[in-house]
Amino acid sequence: MECRPKGQADKPLGYIQKLLIYPHAVRDVNAYYSPDRKALLFGYFNATPSDVDLHMPGSLVFSCLSHDIIAHETTHAILDGIFRHYMEPTHPDVGAFHEGFADIVALFQHFTFPEAIKNQLAKTRGSFNAENLLGQLAVEFGKAYGNYHALRDAIGKEDEDTGEWKPRKPDVNTIKTDFEPHDRGSILVAVIFDAFINIYNHRTADLLRIATNGTGILPQGRLNTDLVNRLADEAAKTAMHVLSMCIRALDYCPPVDINFGDYLRALVTADADLVKDDDRNYRIAFIDAFRKWGIYPEDISMLSEETLIYSVDNLSKEVSTFNKAIGGFLRVYKNSIGYENDREAIFEKTNSFITGRQKDGSKTKGLHEYLFGTTVLNKNNNLVFEKLTGLVFSDNYKKMHIKTSEAYKSGPSLEIHSIRLNNRVGPDGNLQNEAIITLAQRCGVKVVHDEANDLYDIKTFTPNGTKENEEEGCFIFRGGCTLIFDLNTDELKHVISKPIFDTEKNSRRRSVYVPNNKRAIMQYRSSWGDYAALTGFVKTIEPFAHIHQIKTDYNG
Amino acid sequence: MANIDSITVRMYNTGSVGDCLLLLFKKNNVVTFTTLIDCGGFNTNTQSITACANDIRQTIGAGNPIDLVIVTHEHLDHVSGFNQAKAVYDSIPFNQVWMAWTENPTDPIAKKLKKTLGKKLQALIATLTEQHKKVGARLKSSTNTPGLNKRLKHYSKSWGEVLDALHFENGRSLQKNLAAGLTVSNAMVCVKGKSIKKSKEEMFRKPGEVIRDIKGAEGIKFHILGPPYDEDLSGIKNKMQEDEMYSLQKHAAFASSQTFLNAVGAGSSTPAFSKSPFSEKYKMDAPEEKDFFKKYHSKDMAWRQIEEDWLETSEQLAIAINTYTNNTSLAMAIEFEGSGKVMLFPADAQSGNWISWHNESVTSALKRNGGKPANELLDKTVFYKVGHHGSHNGTASKSGLDKMGNSRQLVAMMPLVQDKVPSQWGGSKNFPAKALYTELIKKTNGAILRTDEGLIKDPRAKELREKNLSALMQKKLKAASKPLYQEWTVEG
Known part of the structure; x- marks a missing residue:
């Protein structure tokens, strides 16, 4: 981990062994990574829910007890350790990448709890396109602060007027209109989650056919527990693959000024390097998800796996x-x-x-x-x-x-x-x-x-x-x-x-x-x-x- | 009896950013009724504002009373004149005074609000002042740890600005040599006391009230639009109505800061909100504590300490308190009964206040009292006193400007002296807010009178005026600018 104080990027601070964690740092609806101090500061606050049945009003909420928030902030720290210039405002995507990537890591951590996956898949009848906790971040925090739902949601959002949950559809305009880092970062999260859902659907299509005598149409009522277990296995495996791809791609990112298009190229290049034969169409799923949100890399002549992979003429x-x-x-x-x-x-x-x-x-x-x-x-x-x-x-x-x-x-x-x-x-x-x-x-x-x-x-x-x-x-x-x-x-x-x-x-x-x-x-x-x-x-x-x-x- | 057929508005230049508007209600060119809306300037000098007060006295005739004095809300830039030019105002009787219901000392909600806000402010100022000094001292003594000095300098500067903002909320003038320590609340009390009419019902106005045919102002309806009563002051509906205080505080962002406020001794007294949120059993014992702090205070750790972070919440609180007070603005629409033309005076109401004008309760009350709903009033608006000096959130779009000037030529007056905008408001570059200014220029065809520029110089405005306004209108607008004030007459 490279560690240098901000503003003195060229004067090495030397080796810093540990990230410092202050679990009760501030009395506020907040938690943050402090790059200057290589520290995580977590806040706590009294809940102010919109409805009394959402959360106990006035009760204390500790952000340091939220798995999602811890994962998010820690990811900021790790990312900053690898790329210290990813905090510079060189492109609207840079700050958004920090936020989005931190959310991606936090989200896919959910899939390390098999019981949680089974519970949610049973509820949504095997689908990730309905509201479910796996796609939501900081549920308690969101409700305690006055939202009706989670703080952030990869697949849906709260209607501002009615408070109802609505699925989020790919929209090519948001990349042109949303510049606030969290909003823009949520686009990246939605893209990655979309790729995840596609891969999951692809991987489970046969299971569903087997379970339904080849029709693929699920009967009414509760799903067979064996089927839920198998779907959960596939979801966990897919999530692990997707998260690994996202993390592996970091090695293929530029040291400065990253944008979402660069990240797509990094994802594809990294995966192609390791997995020659993309028989499950993972890379296609990613390329497709980026396309649906109108995100294209600069300086490529056409959109294909081959053009996205960074190449060098070694014969020169x-x-x-x-x-x-x-x-x-x-x-x-x-x-x-x-x-x-x-x-x-x-x-x-x-x-x-x-x-x-x-x-x-x-x-x-x-x-x-x-x-x-x-x-x-x-x-x-x-x-x-x-x-x-x-x-x-x-x-x-x-x-x-x-x-x-x-x-x-x-x-x-x-x-x-x-x-x-x-x-x-x-x-x-x-x-x-x-x-x-x-x-x-x-x-x-x-x-x-x-x-x-x-x-x-x-x-x-x-x-x-x-x-x-x-x-x-x-x-x-x-x-x-x-x-x-x-x-x-x-x-x-x-x-x-x-x-x-x-x-x-x-x-x-x-x-x-x-x-x-x-x-x-x-x-x-x-x-x-x-x-x-x-x-x-x-x-x-x-x-x-x-x-x-x-x-x-x-x-x- | 004849009706008022024109109203002349004078927007005085009080020497800084501030509101001071004199309205002359006329019948056949004879003034039969006078109204003063606010008199203040942000850190302005006594001389400038006294000149305004003197001109007001001269205009209404020495010895004559002002028929109606309206103080919109308790901010320095709206009331400082009543302190600074006290000598002049002492010689002018006020027939009647209007303020928002939030200033009513016997209103239970207003009382609660005032009390908690005052307490919060005091405690916040005390804590921040103390910590500001500490940071200053730390800055002087600290060894040159990379990053730390930069951090301390940041806090020192930022808290200084927050303190200035809080003092502003507390009504203290930042200029030390001013009017013998008179605070903004002194001025409020003084104005209230001067009112010849003493009835509280007639002094403290609630939304939905329509006051018509005051003696001398026949044919005129005053519609009171805000601040919202019996509801969240920021105008955002909240389901937890059973506890008004709670919801009132909530959206002023006070409630989520409750934990912080407890720490500075300004929280509620509920035992559950006691100073430390942790149970006694989790406390470190003495040797443990000693060991921990030895490490924490060691020289190696200096750059990683978090001594100041918890106080950063105070900046958000200062903004919330400011928004809150702006939202207590008495917002008013003056309507000519005959023509239906409307003049809009929202004071410094921020979006929440604007939104609340359209609430069902306000709409039905306005109709019940013989007035019109906000939608119709906005549609008929021909004169607009721009809210909050042209800030980005002083004019609502959907519930405000979008509905104005669609059928009639709109003229706007903006009480703004750009180079006097205080730094804690974001400084000159944020005033007038760019997006608002663009929209306002479009809506008015460039007919905007500003305190500092007179008829505004913006080339876009000039182009629109030449293209869309009659020669007579252009001439009138050019003639509006006088050394001490901008003057515009609305024909009824």
Whole structure:
């Protein structure tokens, strides 16, 4: 887990062993993860239900006793530990991803309780399309605070006027209109849950046919207990698969500026890597669910499994040179920490491998030097890699106001966020043996929006600690990429890039280095412009301090 | 007897954000009835507001009384003038005073509300003041732990603003050199005392009342629309009506803060809400406690402490209290009986108050008393005093603006001095609220008079005026701006 205080992202805080948990931190309808303190703060409050039969009025409600809330907040902490830049308002999806992912983990935890699944499936007669507790989050909390139903619901919602539960149907407009992180996050939750329901239905269709003499139409009355048990097994298995897919996909996410489209690509790529033959159509179910909500990745020519998978041309001269140079290093790294169980030792050793600084003060060749030492990432011959990663390795970095590396006194400053190892066994017994490297680069960007003509003027500057935080339209602009290297074949398998510069404008003939237009404008809109009121939450001292929205603004 | 055939509204510039409106009711161009709605400015200077009071005295004629004085709600920016220009007002008799039922000292609901709110405010201010000092001290002494100083600075600034907001609610002026410590509630008492008519029924108004044909104002109906009585003040229906207090507090977001309020000594006295929510048996014993706090207070832990987090609730409470008081605004529609034209004065009513105008109980009471329901009044509105200085929640959309100006030309007056908007309201950039302003410009064809700009300068408004308004109307609007006030006459 990388741990650095906010606003000092480049000064490592060192290894922090434990997440700190304050179960009774605040007297409020609230619970939150504090990224600055690596701590969870849970609140408690007196219930104010809308009806006396929903909850005992005035009784104390402790958020630290809610399985859902604990899972949600802990997921925030873990996600922040892996991706510390996922709290920056670079895109409306970023904060929404944090919220949505935290809810997804909390939701699928429900399926680890077999009795609960059986109980609910018996009630809904085997279907997940009716109101059920498995799809709801923080039921007690919601009712105690004055809702008629749970705080959040993946498959339905409370009608604002009548308080009645209604199923939620896929709506392609919400992605264009809902920018508040919880609302937008709930879209992602609905998408994933929809994929889950589809897979579950697919997996249980034969069971239902067997139980109904081939008709698939259930008789009236209670379901056969054996059938409920089998359906529950399938639901639990499906939930575990779906959750694993969602978690596995994190390794395939960019280190900065994630959007829902990126996440779909990560889901599909990760699954295709591990499960060659998608005989149960899991990937199709996911692609389909995203499509139903109008979520498409950028920069793909058509929507198919093949185009969604991130790919690299390993036959190119530059990539194969890179593979040769870096493969050896990564194997040494793997041998060094592959059998290490102590988290702190892994952290320290990984740091040494990145920086080349050993604990005893001696100096070895670190990943940074390896990268710049290879014949591809040197001053002259790097255009292919710059395009691939979206980061600047050549001396052109000065044009972008990217700082010179402090450690090496020459060349562009490049943050190596992490090296991680990935070992998995697939369903066919195939062994996955990968190293994942995440890189990031930054510069200051100032955007001036000419509202009358809807034009954006984008300029770079060298961040100085104040300008980027205070001046209107200014922010730290980050590019980043995730490199996935297959240690079995010594090949660079996937590159997931969020380019810092406009790779389209640049070519061998024209050496143009300007910030990535699309991303810079989106970050401006999210942190200063029209989205900022809803997405700029991240600028506050406790970005996660609202698991509920107090409805003070009724606009009659 | 002849009826009133025109009403002239003067919106005074009190030197800051604030309401001060003088209404001159005329028959054949002769003033036969006068009404003053509020007189205040947020932290304004005595000189500016005294100039307004002097002009009011001169307009009605020295020695003459004001026929009707309305104080809409207990906020500094609506009543400070009665303190600051006390000397002037001492020489003006008030024939009759109207306030909302929430100011009635003998009304049981109002009494309860006042008492609990006052208690909460006092306790909140006391706790926050103390903690604010502590943070200041901690900030000075704290070692340079990464993150901690930033956090403390944040709290210091944010709580300072919350304290300012709470003091505002408590009626204390933030400017120290002002009128000998007179508070907003002093002003309220003073105005009440000045009323020549003493009847409480006639002073404290409830929604659904229709007051017509007052001597000198024949042909005019005053419709009282808010604040809602016998119901949740924020206007949101609540099923738990058996306990009014409970529901009244609930939607002002007080109830869920009950646990917090207990901690600052402002909670209810029910034993179940005692200070600590935990049973004695869970308490740490002395050595355990010592051990725990030794660790917690160690230097290594400084950056992870949670000393201040619990007080962050006070910011939400301050907003809730502010909304609550704004919702006690006496909202009123003045109707010309003959033409049916309506002038709307919602004071600072926020959405909840607006919504309640349409409640069945209010609608039937208005009809019973010879008036019209809110829907019809809004439809016939030709003059609108923009609610809450143009804030994002001072004008309701569905239950308000959407229904206005659809059949008749609407003129709006907005009591706003943009560069004087207090920082705790979100500062100048949030006033007027962008979405509201856009809608309002459309609805009025740009006919908006603002305290600071006069006829508004917004290019969209200018374009609409030139396109859709008659030359005479444009001329009249341009002539509305006077050094001390904006003036607009509605022909009945």
